[in-house]
Amino acid sequence: MAKSSSNEEVQPGRFNTKHDAGRMDLEVDVGSSAASGQSAKTIIVAKDGSGHFKTVQAAVDSIPKSNSQRVIIAIKAGIYKEKVTVNVLWVTFQGAGPRLTEIQWGDMASTKGPDGKELGTYRSASVAINGDHFTAKDISFRNTAPPPPGGAVGRQAVALRISGDMAAFLNVNFYGAQDTLYDHKGRHYFYKCLIEGSIDFIFGNGRSLYLECRLHSIASPSGSLTAQKRLTTNEETGFSFVRCVVTGSGSIYLGRAWGPASRVVFSFTYFDNSILPQGWFD
Numbered sequence: 001m002a003k004s005s006s007n008e009e010v011q012p013g014r015f016n017t018k019h020d021a022g023r024m025d026l027e028v029d030v031g032s033s034a035a036s037g038q039s040a041k042t043i044i045v046a047k048d049g050s051g052h053f054k055t056v057q058a059a060v061d062s063i064p065k066s067n068s069q070r071v072i073i074a075i076k077a078g079i080y081k082e083k084v085t086v087n088v089l090w091v092t093f094q095g096a097g098p099r100l101t102e103i104q105w106g107d108m109a110s111t112k113g114p115d116g117k118e119l120g121t122y123r124s125a126s127v128a129i130n131g132d133h134f135t136a137k138d139i140s141f142r143n144t145a146p147p148p149p150g151g152a153v154g155r156q157a158v159a160l161r162i163s164g165d166m167a168a169f170l171n172v173n174f175y176g177a178q179d180t181l182y183d184h185k186g187r188h189y190f191y192k193c194l195i196e197g198s199i200d201f202i203f204g205n206g207r208s209l210y211l212e213c214r215l216h217s218i219a220s221p222s223g224s225l226t227a228q229k230r231l232t233t234n235e236e237t238g239f240s241f242v243r244c245v246v247t248g249s250g251s252i253y254l255g256r257a258w259g260p261a262s263r264v265v266f267s268f269t270y271f272d273n274s275i276l277p278q279g280w281f282d
Contacts, residue, residue, distance in 0.1 A: 040070035040092075047078040056084050056093070056103060063088045075101050075139065077177055083107065089131045089164075095139030098173040098194070103127055106144035110154030118154065121179055125161035132164045132186075140173040147177035147198050147218060158182045162206065176201065177218065183208050183239065186234060198250070200227035207237045210244060217274055219250025223280065226255035228262040238263035245270045256281040 032251055037184045043059045044051030053059040053076075059073045065088060072092045077100040095101030105126035126143050141160040148155030156179040165186035173194040174181045180197035183206035190210045195202055200218040202210075203226060215225055223247065230237045244266070252274050255264045 034233045038069040042072045044074050046076040084127045087130045090133045093136040097138050098140045102140040104142040108145045109156040121156040125158040127160045129162045134167045137170040142175040199223040203227035205229040205237050214243045214245045217248025217252045222251045224253040224256045226264050227258040229259035230261040230263050231259045234263045241266045243268050247272045253281045254279050
């Protein structure tokens with residue numbers, strides 16, 4: 001473990017995961033579906049009407065429920081202000097870059113849904129992924145709800161919820177405050193991602209590896225990075241952070257237990273001085 005008060009511009013090179021032209025790229029084959037061996041289909045989304053659809057949800061809705069081949073939804077640069085749900089399998093969101101393509105919405109747990117009832121944390125997600133074999137690359141997901149004050153009720157606001165199995169996120173940014181990334185369930189891989197939030201901003205009961213990611217706190221005055229929800233020691237779930245960078249504001253815990261057998265591991269990770277010396281809160 002390493003600890004310093006330096007910002008990301010002066011961190012040791014081995015810890016600095018800032019996106020630049022000189023870093024290693026990860027090659028991921030999304031050109032075919034392991035389920036069918038077919039070539040991937042590409043759907044283009046563009047706000048200006050130059051693609052097949054103007055909204056991401058319209059592109060998702062065009063995919064048959066019985067889909068068994070990789071479908072790449074290529075999302076051109078722009079801010080897409082929409083709430084998106086993916087229920088089909090084998091979908092890829094390919095953006096133009098995390099600073100160029102963004103999907104955002106602003107629901108909170110206390111927001112009233114169409115039925116007049118509060119959405120709750122689960123349904124607050126700007127983007128909800130329920131289908132297996134989902135991938136996202138070079139894109140950002142954001143919940144625009146304002147950061148809550150300490151002790152606020154109903155202010156959980158999820159940027160993305162991943163409930164499908166075997167998902168991968170490559171060079172993806174997640175922005176929010178309380179409960180930014182709901183790593184709900186399933187096996188997930190996050191590579192060179194930025195995850196920003198204040199309270200429990202990576203939470204859930206996924207079985208997930210975070211490799212060379214940047215975790216950035218905007219807590220004021222305090223918060224926590226993780227809230228893992230493993231319920232028994234027989235479960236094979238947990239969060240593993242390897243060669244990551246932790247920066248930001250406030251006094252934050254590495255995590256607090258959401259479940260009675262909560263499990264989070266940080267390995268070879270750089271911490272700045274925002275981390276409380278106690279490390280964990282039960």
